[in-house]
Amino acid sequence: MTGFLIRRILQAIIVVIGVTIIAFILQNLIATGPALAHTIIGPRATSQQIHEFIATYGLNQPMPVQYWHFLWQLLHGNLGYSFKENQSVDAILGQQLPKDVVLVGSSLVLSLLIAIPLGIAQAVRRNRLVDHVGTGLSFLLYSMPTYWLSLLLIAAFSVSLQWLPAEAPQGTNVGQILADPAGLVLPIASLTLVNYALFSRYMRSSAIENLAQDYIRTARAKGLSERYLLARHLLRNSLIPVTTMVGLSLPGILTAGLVTEYVFNFPGIGLTFFNAAVTSDYPVELGIAVLVGLVTVAGNVLADIGYAVLDPRVRYE
Amino acid sequence: MAPVLEITDLRTEIRLRTSTVHAVDGVSLTVQAGETVGLVGESGCGKTTIGLSAIRLLPPGGHITGGSIKINGTEIVGLPDARMRQIRGGDVGMIFQDPMTSLNPTMPIGEQIAETVRVHKRVSHRAAVDRAVEVLDLVGMPRPRERLGDFPHQLSGGLRQRVMIAMALACEPSVLIADEPTTAVDVTIQAQILGLLDRLKSELSTAMLLISHDMGVIAGRADRVAVMYAGRVVEQAETVEFFDHIRHPYAEALLASIPQPGQDSQRALYSIPGNPPDLSNPPAACRFAPRCRYATDRCRTEDPRLEQDAAAHGYACFHPVPADDVRPEAAGLRLAAQARLRETRRTDADDLILDARNLVKEYPITAGLLQRTIGSVKAVSDVSFGIRRGETFGLVGESGCGKTTIGRLLVGLERLTGGQIVFNGADISALATRSRPAHGGGPDDPAQAGSRRRQISRLRRDLQLMFQDPYSSLDPRMRVGTILREPLVIQGIGSRREQDQRVAAMLTEVGLQPAAADRYPHEFSGGQRQRIGLARALMLDPKFLIADEPVSALDVSIRSQILNLMRDLQDRHNLTYLIISHDLAVVRYMADRIGVVYLGKLVESGPADTVYSTPAHPYTAALISAIPSPDPHSERGRNRTQVRGELPSAVNPPSGCRFRTRCAIAEEICAEVEPPVHSFGVDHYASCHFPLQRPVPPAGTDGALVRTQQDPIADRPPASGRLVPDTTGDAVAGQ
Numbered sequence A: 001m002t003g004f005l006i007r008r009i010l011q012a013i014i015v016v017i018g019v020t021i022i023a024f025i026l027q028n029l030i031a032t033g034p035a036l037a038h039t040i041i042g043p044r045a046t047s048q049q050i051h052e053f054i055a056t057y058g059l060n061q062p063m064p065v066q067y068w069h070f071l072w073q074l075l076h077g078n079l080g081y082s083f084k085e086n087q088s089v090d091a092i093l094g095q096q097l098p099k100d101v102v103l104v105g106s107s108l109v110l111s112l113l114i115a116i117p118l119g120i121a122q123a124v125r126r127n128r129l130v131d132h133v134g135t136g137l138s139f140l141l142y143s144m145p146t147y148w149l150s151l152l153l154i155a156a157f158s159v160s161l162q163w164l165p166a167e168a169p170q171g172t173n174v175g176q177i178l179a180d181p182a183g184l185v186l187p188i189a190s191l192t193l194v195n196y197a198l199f200s201r202y203m204r205s206s207a208i209e210n211l212a213q214d215y216i217r218t219a220r221a222k223g224l225s226e227r228y229l230l231a232r233h234l235l236r237n238s239l240i241p242v243t244t245m246v247g248l249s250l251p252g253i254l255t256a257g258l259v260t261e262y263v264f265n266f267p268g269i270g271l272t273f274f275n276a277a278v279t280s281d282y283p284v285e286l287g288i289a290v291l292v293g294l295v296t297v298a299g300n301v302l303a304d305i306g307y308a309v310l311d312p313r314v315r316y317e
Numbered sequence B: 001m002a003p004v005l006e007i008t009d010l011r012t013e014i015r016l017r018t019s020t021v022h023a024v025d026g027v028s029l030t031v032q033a034g035e036t037v038g039l040v041g042e043s044g045c046g047k048t049t050i051g052l053s054a055i056r057l058l059p060p061g062g063h064i065t066g067g068s069i070k071i072n073g074t075e076i077v078g079l080p081d082a083r084m085r086q087i088r089g090g091d092v093g094m095i096f097q098d099p100m101t102s103l104n105p106t107m108p109i110g111e112q113i114a115e116t117v118r119v120h121k122r123v124s125h126r127a128a129v130d131r132a133v134e135v136l137d138l139v140g141m142p143r144p145r146e147r148l149g150d151f152p153h154q155l156s157g158g159l160r161q162r163v164m165i166a167m168a169l170a171c172e173p174s175v176l177i178a179d180e181p182t183t184a185v186d187v188t189i190q191a192q193i194l195g196l197l198d199r200l201k202s203e204l205s206t207a208m209l210l211i212s213h214d215m216g217v218i219a220g221r222a223d224r225v226a227v228m229y230a231g232r233v234v235e236q237a238e239t240v241e242f243f244d245h246i247r248h249p250y251a252e253a254l255l256a257s258i259p260q261p262g263q264d265s266q267r268a269l270y271s272i273p274g275n276p277p278d279l280s281n282p283p284a285a286c287r288f289a290p291r292c293r294y295a296t297d298r299c300r301t302e303d304p305r306l307e308q309d310a311a312a313h314g315y316a317c318f319h320p321v322p323a324d325d326v327r328p329e330a331a332g333l334r335l336a337a338q339a340r341l342r343e344t345r346r347t348d349a350d351d352l353i354l355d356a357r358n359l360v361k362e363y364p365i366t367a368g369l370l371q372r373t374i375g376s377v378k379a380v381s382d383v384s385f386g387i388r389r390g391e392t393f394g395l396v397g398e399s400g401c402g403k404t405t406i407g408r409l410l411v412g413l414e415r416l417t418g419g420q421i422v423f424n425g426a427d428i429s430a431l432a433t434r435s436r437p438a439h440g441g442g443p444d445d446p447a448q449a450g451s452r453r454r455q456i457s458r459l460r461r462d463l464q465l466m467f468q469d470p471y472s473s474l475d476p477r478m479r480v481g482t483i484l485r486e487p488l489v490i491q492g493i494g495s496r497r498e499q500d501q502r503v504a505a506m507l508t509e510v511g512l513q514p515a516a517a518d519r520y521p522h523e524f525s526g527g528q529r530q531r532i533g534l535a536r537a538l539m540l541d542p543k544f545l546i547a548d549e550p551v552s553a554l555d556v557s558i559r560s561q562i563l564n565l566m567r568d569l570q571d572r573h574n575l576t577y578l579i580i581s582h583d584l585a586v587v588r589y590m591a592d593r594i595g596v597v598y599l600g601k602l603v604e605s606g607p608a609d610t611v612y613s614t615p616a617h618p619y620t621a622a623l624i625s626a627i628p629s630p631d632p633h634s635e636r637g638r639n640r641t642q643v644r645g646e647l648p649s650a651v652n653p654p655s656g657c658r659f660r661t662r663c664a665i666a667e668e669i670c671a672e673v674e675p676p677v678h679s680f681g682v683d684h685y686a687s688c689h690f691p692l693q694r695p696v697p698p699a700g701t702d703g704a705l706v707r708t709q710q711d712p713i714a715d716r717p718p719a720s721g722r723l724v725p726d727t728t729g730d731a732v733a734g735q
């Protein structure tokens, strides 16, 4: 177990270093030094202001030194200070992250709650109506870009039917967001549909594969009812590959979340990232890159844990 | 007394997209309480479909289209699903072939047994668990209560099959259907499992339908026999009556194509030509006619019905085998009499084509972050043998004993951990050993090393391996011609035209049409694929061929075709064979000399007939006694010297003699001192402290196994009297 943990921590370090190096290089390719300062402060910046800006953020140092400085701060849990907002990056992320947990987390749970039973139902009634409808639906959703799906939902439920607001609730903390549940429906729904499309394909094929296994035949030969058999024998075994897949696609799910946030103007990490990119707020961009890197590793760990919990044959050392 | 299971004129079809397989076509069978009916036939003849019809769990597309199945008088064809579920697991217990895949891998075994009880008996969870403990105990699971939480992968193959049996018996069914219950386990475990089933059947007076492809299993365990061919029962009788007076030509031919204990290994085996008919379009005539030696025009136009004679012996044939041939081997002998005698090969004990000296292979087990080596699997531990030019040497042993690893070491597919392989007088271990100069000495200059490497690879051309599984060893995307040409292309031999000619010639030689070169492997049957495998191994005209389980994936009637072909090719090309198999009967029939391997050690070696008739090592004796022979007389009267338990782990092999944990006559010294090699006559060696015969000083020198070690107890009397027969037929698995 300790060996497993050490491996995963090493992996996290490598991923974070890799992601930030790439981000660093890209940022330096776009603009550095005075050019960057101009972008941030504005066209009418005085040379005095520019000088101060460069000195404050250490932009006059060579790139490796800057990077080393960044890493050193990161080691102390300090992601730096935003160019634009009068806040530390830690504070910004700390404020936005819980709202994303609400958005991404609830849609993740919802999509699994739909995809698992539906996937099993499709497998059991393979090539029958339920299956064809399910397959058609998930292919349709899967082939649709996230923002396009979001726009369609807005067009249907906000513009035409006028049932639901097109904009997500605004607020700085989770409580304020939850105070306006109607505004949450469309963002969560669109993210849920995107995830559902992915998961239900996996769930269906995993369930089909397991239904053909000998142990299912044995369970039937014992006289178990079909419902009991699906719940007690098929479910756990079919979930094994799906768990891994969900864990590994966590970064992708997060990315879809970023797009959704932008479309619905949801005040979360995604919107923050988008704004930071527009305004060249490098420290915020880097902070979010670190976050995505960590989520990737966390997804891997969750996949491993889920796998080990479901499958007694797996043990980590 | 009404039969417990009564099948009348059953017809079962499997509807596929483009065709309908008539898997069972008018079969009638009855099984009484306390009776075992053996259903025997080759794969695909419909045995499993009958079993699955009886619990109405047919594969997708499967339908019962006619006839009736009564269980305890209840007609189950058309029975509502809810009632059917009560019968499954309640009245009928089912035992499937492969205990690994047939148990749920993510559910503890206790729960898998208890849930059956809960479903059928409406008892509390506690009572169901208690019942699980009870049946586990009944099937010989040691300390059952402690094992309830185990998952299937934590159990050995034999124990898993016991769990499967416990599950089937949990609700005291009146019918037990065992579909190839021992096909997936080793022969020593097979003997244990069959003994167990036998005991349980009589104790609980269950009606048992025992399905097997193995005539030997049926002869020893069934009260009545039904032989199936192409979806029909072709012969049916009480077991002794059946084996004494076989009437149907198919049953006769099937029996004659198995190498039997008394088989004269100089005679070719009888082999049934051709393949079984396609069941999606069965002929409206005798289905065996295209392969039958006695077929007449009537057989080819009319469909014989299953007739009963006075002795209640039924057979579906117009020209049955005369009933006065009373000896069980009669069939084999009569058919074999026509088979050609092969000449005895002369081999020279000093002319070794291959000399394996002290072979060692260990696979390291690593763990942790730094992949530290924490132990090793001792797959092959100090094995030595010599193979003479022109002979067939057979290696036998249970699965996991290291046979296959030895074969792979010899052809260089695995690197040696230690030891030396001399082939045709030259040391070829260099390529098989990591960073070790071939002839000792320091690191020599690269040019020389390179040329020796080439030389060794040329030598290796003479040493070919024929792969085990005809289904997975041929690349499905390559045409047969390309597969066969490949070795020539790699070695750069001949022009394209010459290569094609060689392919055509080789195909003809293994009994296929040259046109086969243009087709893909999946278009061929298992036996044909094995012929292709043989052709591929022979493309480079090797002198030595290693065949790992050459026939174990094949049906009985196809097996003898391949074995005969292998012998023909040996005679024609002066080949030397190393045949590796778990099947002692096959090895004995094919080999001049045999080596018996147990847990990485060669425990006995000697001339095939000598080892088979007078084994010196207790393991060899037990292995021989575990082979079921298709003769009810010898099978029933037999005192089985069973091997207890199962093969221990090769990570921590037992100290001293590795067989001691399962040996019936082990004593203290066996755990302390590794037994020395004794000689028991010409070429016959075994390593045991208490061999079954008195050792004699070595007469000739084999140079392979014999060591000049003096053993203090070599003069003790033979220990055969102390081999205690296990009459319960059900030794409990030890640890």
Ligand SMILES: Nc1ncnc2c1ncn2[C@@H]1O[C@H](COP(=O)(O)OP(=O)(O)O)[C@@H](O)[C@H]1O
Binding pocket: B014, B016, B021, B022, B023, B041, B042, B043, B044, B045, B046, B047, B048, B049, B050, B059, B060, B279
């Ligand atoms: N799931 C299936 N799909 C299609 N054909 C099948 C299936 N199972 C069995 N069959 C066919 O039914 C026939 C009988 O098969 P089976 O009952 O399994 O024979 P056995 O048990 O004697 O080997 C064979 O021709 C086989 O190919």
Ligand code: SF4
Binding pocket: B248, B249, B250, B286, B287, B288, B289, B290, B292, B293, B294, B295, B296, B299, B304, B316, B317, B318, B319, B320
């Ligand atoms: S009926 Fe004719 S073809 Fe069929 S088994 Fe008898 S003799 Fe052979």
Ligand code: SF4
Binding pocket: B617, B618, B619, B657, B658, B659, B660, B661, B663, B664, B665, B666, B667, B670, B675, B687, B688, B689, B690, B691
């Ligand atoms: S040495 Fe001992 S344990 Fe080993 S086979 Fe001989 S008697 Fe049995």
Ligand SMILES: [Mg+2]
Binding pocket: B043, B044, B047, B048, B049, B179, B180
């Ligand atoms: Mg079968």
